[in-house]
Amino acid sequence: MTEVPDLDLVALCQAGDRTAFRKLVQRYERKVYSIAYGFVRNREDALDLTQDAFVKVYRNLDGFQATSSFYTWMYRVVVNVCIDFIRRERKHKKGVDYNDTLEHSGAAESESPVVSVSTGRSPAKALGSKELGQKLVDGINNLAPAHKEILLLREVEGLSYEELAEILEIPKGTVMSRLHHARLNLKKRLDDYLDE
Template identity: 45%
Template sequence: MPASTAPESGEVSDSDLVKRCQAGDTRAFDVLVNRYRGKVYAMTYHMIQNETEAWDLAQEAFIKAWRAMPNFKLDSAFYTWLYRITHNVTYDWLRKKKIQGDGEFDDSHTDHRVAAGAEAVARHEPAPDTALKNAELGARIHEAIAKLSPDHKQVILLREVEGMAYEEIAEIIPCTLGTVMSRLFYARKKLQEMLKDTYENAL
């Protein structure tokens, strides 16, 4: 699957590391953390768009993965399994936030920054028009993603960012293939609506 990080030649495979973890080898787990922390953190960051909370949630996902490791039967890719845990951790967090009345889509948690790793232009530096437009588009995309419901956000991220197949998304969420397609459709329509002027002007 496109999203999984297959170990490079010479590296220990995920399944071997999982077996070592199941035997209590914490160093093997550290290798898995190194291998997937960037992806897990990106997922939590895109979901909640707050660096500190995303960092904590990513860590929580790994801790839960360690606790659940004895029950992992290796019947799916480690990465898919880890993502399911990350998904649950993030959802629990969003649910708690909603219960606490913070507002599910509170803009105070959305700093509208262009994420690390994305193309960005420093605010005080003179920038060419194209770079500036690119940075503005990045900010608008982040803003639009933040306004999606968690369900829609999740499918968009799993499909567009992680490049997962429908079956994998259905396994992670979990839901039917029809639900995946419906959510993808409505998520894209909502994004399209929010970014309408950007694309209408460009077309």
């Protein structure tokens, strides 16, 4: 059976077909959750953000114009929902603490893309790897929002420069420059640890 293209499903949604929207949700719910989890590193918050993002997508479908792909447009909505959440959290507690969210979610060693401990290592090497992972998470957490966003989208989500330019609505050169500065800032934050 042939898969109905996104734009056809969007047109059906815009005409009031809720089943078409359900199909879009089923098609993208894992990706949306993955994006949200990449930002907040907490299962419950990621699930809430996934739901919030789809609600926002549904409410704004009439404003979608096929100048870009549906996925690109939706991705931008998801990223904005995540950034808004992080800003609200920072107002409540002067910065989202990635270490706390990793510990509370139980993801500190198993699910985090930046923190993993190999079972084949000596305890000293495993501890060093875990410490480095925590320093890396802290470093990412303390980046400026624009740098954190572009670094996560490129390194965790694996988006190309072109996709980043389209999603972030900035020129490709700005993507490259912002990514370069994000990496430099992260490196500066890790230099003390790496020099030890």
